Amino acid sequence: xxxxxxxxxxxxxxxxxxxxxxxxxxxxxxxxxxxxxxxxxxxxxxxxxxxxxxxxxxxxxxxxxxxxxxxxxxxxxxxxxxxxxxxxxxxxxxxxxxxxxxxxxxxxxxxxxxxxxxxxxxxxxxxxxxxxxxxxxxxxxxxxxxxxxxxxxxxxxxxxxxxxxxxxxxxxxxxxxxxxxxxxxxxxxxxxxxxxxxxxxxxxxxxxxxxxxxxxxxxxxxxxxxxxxxxxxxxxxxxxxxxxxxxxxxxxxxxxxxxxxxxxxxxxxxxxxxxxxxxxxxxxxxxxxxxxxxxxxxxxxxxxxxxxxxxxxxxxxxxxxxxxxxxxxxxxxxxxxxxxxxxxxxxxxxxxxxxxxxxxxxxxxxxxxxxxxxxxxxx
Numbered sequence: 001x002x003x004x005x006x007x008x009x010x011x012x013x014x015x016x017x018x019x020x021x022x023x024x025x026x027x028x029x030x031x032x033x034x035x036x037x038x039x040x041x042x043x044x045x046x047x048x049x050x051x052x053x054x055x056x057x058x059x060x061x062x063x064x065x066x067x068x069x070x071x072x073x074x075x076x077x078x079x080x081x082x083x084x085x086x087x088x089x090x091x092x093x094x095x096x097x098x099x100x101x102x103x104x105x106x107x108x109x110x111x112x113x114x115x116x117x118x119x120x121x122x123x124x125x126x127x128x129x130x131x132x133x134x135x136x137x138x139x140x141x142x143x144x145x146x147x148x149x150x151x152x153x154x155x156x157x158x159x160x161x162x163x164x165x166x167x168x169x170x171x172x173x174x175x176x177x178x179x180x181x182x183x184x185x186x187x188x189x190x191x192x193x194x195x196x197x198x199x200x201x202x203x204x205x206x207x208x209x210x211x212x213x214x215x216x217x218x219x220x221x222x223x224x225x226x227x228x229x230x231x232x233x234x235x236x237x238x239x240x241x242x243x244x245x246x247x248x249x250x251x252x253x254x255x256x257x258x259x260x261x262x263x264x265x266x267x268x269x270x271x272x273x274x275x276x277x278x279x280x281x282x283x284x285x286x287x288x289x290x291x292x293x294x295x296x297x298x299x300x301x302x303x304x305x306x307x308x309x310x311x312x313x314x315x316x317x318x319x320x321x322x323x324x325x326x327x328x329x330x331x332x333x334x335x336x337x338x339x340x341x342x343x344x345x346x347x348x349x350x351x352x353x354x355x356x357x358x359x360x361x362x363x364x365x366x367x368x369x370x371x372x373x374x375x376x377x378x379x
Contacts, residue, residue, distance in 0.1 A: 004030070004040070010105055011042050011054050018100045022046040029115070036060045036075060041112060049112070052099060055082065056107035065106045070166030076106070078242035080164040083108045085241025087160045088153070088219055094146050095221075095238050103165050113237055117230035121265040124226055124375040125324070132377035133273070135231055140256060140277040142236045143224065144284030147249040150219035151285075154246050157219055169245045178207030181301055183308035185354070193357045198350035205348070206304075209297045213248035216287065216294060220247050224255055225263030250291075250298040253281050257299050257337050261306045264323025266330055267375040274337075296343045300351055303338045307331055325372050328362075333372040335359040 001009070004027055012025040028051070029041035038056040059065035059075030069076045080103070089095020090111070101108025123135035150157070161168035181203050185195050221228070222243035229236040256277045260266045269277075278295075287294065313320050315327035322330075335355055338344065345352045373379065 003038075004033070007038060007040060007054060007056060007107070008042065010102065010107060011040075011052070011109055014100045014102055014109060015044065015047060015052070019047045025052075036063070038107075041115070051112040052109045053096070053112050054107055054109055056105070057082070058106065067104060067106075068166060072169055076103075077166060077169065079103070079106050079108075080161060080166055081169065081244040082241045084157070084160040084164045085219075085221060085244035086110055086239070088150065088157060088244070089146070089221070089238055089241070092146065092149050093232075093237075094142055094149075094235065095241075110239075113230045113232075113239070117232070119227050119230050120236065121225070121227035123231075124265060124267070124377050126377050129378050132375065135236075136256075136269075136273070136277055137280050138231055138234050139224075139226075139229070139236050140253075140280040141234070141284060142229075142238070143252050144281040145235070146238070147218035147220075147252070147285040150246075151215070151217065151249075153219055154217065157246055169243075177210045177301065177305075178204055180308065181206060181304045184304035187307060188354050188358050191358055191361045193354055193361070196350040196353055199354060202348045202351045203304075206297050206301045206351075209294060210248050210251065210301050216249045217246055218249040218285075220245060220249070220252050222247065222251075223262055224252050225260055226265040227263070248294075248298060249285060250287075250295050251302070253278065253285075254295060254299045254302050256281070257295075257341075258302045258306070258334055259337075261302050261334075267324045268333060268372045270374065270378050292343055293347060296341045296347055299341060300338055300344070300348055303334045303355070304351070306334060319366075319369070324375070326369075328366055328369055329372040332359065332362060332366070332369070335362075 008025055008027045012023060015023045015025060024045045025042045027040045028043050031039040036059050038058065040054045041051055042054060043051050057065055057075050057079035063075050065075040067076055071077060083098055083101055086095050086098035090097040096111035096113055099109045120135045120139050123132040158168045185199060189195065221238045221241045222245060223240050228240040229238040256274050259269060312322050313327055319326045319328045339356055339359065
């Protein structure tokens with residue numbers, strides 16, 4: 001049997017156990033057949049649905065799929081997060097329904113969201129600004145609805161995730177986020193910026209907010225990029241839950257301001273639109289009187305963190321394009337967005353000072369750099 005035939009047979013066996021021996025399956029589309037995952041669409045005969053999606057986690061040479069390996073980023077842990085994440089999202093109408101699976105073989109079967117379904121990325125990279133804006137509002141409101149529905153669901157998530165295998169991922173590891181954003185201070189010093197006395201304590205404040213979300217604790221797929229969901233009416237349906245966990249809800253909401261820190265599909269939104277999108281988010285998840293404060297602290301965390309990443313390339317040595325724009329365009333734009341937040345100076349005066357000085361230095365060094373352009377749909 002070929003690898004594809006093996007997955008087809010495995011899916012058929014699982015669905016026969018679920019829906020009866022009359023079920024037959026045929027792979028009709030291959031979405032991913034290389035790397036650490038496999039993703040297929042299968043036509044289903046004699047079942048309650050016409051098709052399903054199979055997603056399998058194989059891992060790789062450095063991180064193989066080992067049943068029971070609950071290290072935070074292991075292949076097995078990502079698989080369990082995905083399956084349990086669908087079990088959270090599906091009943092809310094905010095994700096695909098998870099049908100069945102096999103943790104021993106590392107695959108699960110979920111609802112087919114449709115061959116013609118569009119994502120926010122499709123709309124943002126298209127040519128219709130009205131359609132793109134509608135998709136952005138669907139995204140923002142869906143995030144708000146998700147966070148509102150799961151605000152008190154930590155126990156449910158732990159139970160679902162434990163049932164899939166291994167220990168549930170922790171919302172945060174004490175000190176981990178702070179240690180990551182601390183690298184921003186090292187970056188600023190390399191450019192000659194002197195760190196004020198309050199800088200370290202302000203980084204600690206950001207870390208405490210992110211790691212101790214309080215009333216802002218909610219379920220997150222954690223990679224809410226514009227291509228990790230599809231549009232369904234006035235909502236979006238999220239998928240890609242490999243990093244799913246309970247965490248600070250505004251880490252997702254801040255994607256609208258950063259914007260989209262973990263995604264190739266990043267560009268500039270029209271002036272004033274992010275604030276209107278946040279208002280749409282707050283229709284469902286209003287937060288407390290400290291919403292603006294919490295959002296500013298979380299946004300600061302994202303911006304400082306992304307400046308220290310090197311997995312997309314060493315932007316200090318040489319700029320290059322990732323997705324729609326360059327790394328340097330992203331960094332300058334995110335610093336601009338952070339510095340424009342009204343509560344920033346009052347909350348984090350030292351961080352604001354360092355960010356402003358670094359922005360000025362980089363802006364001068366990269367004098368020939370074009371400003372980050374609008375998304376294609378808004379040009």
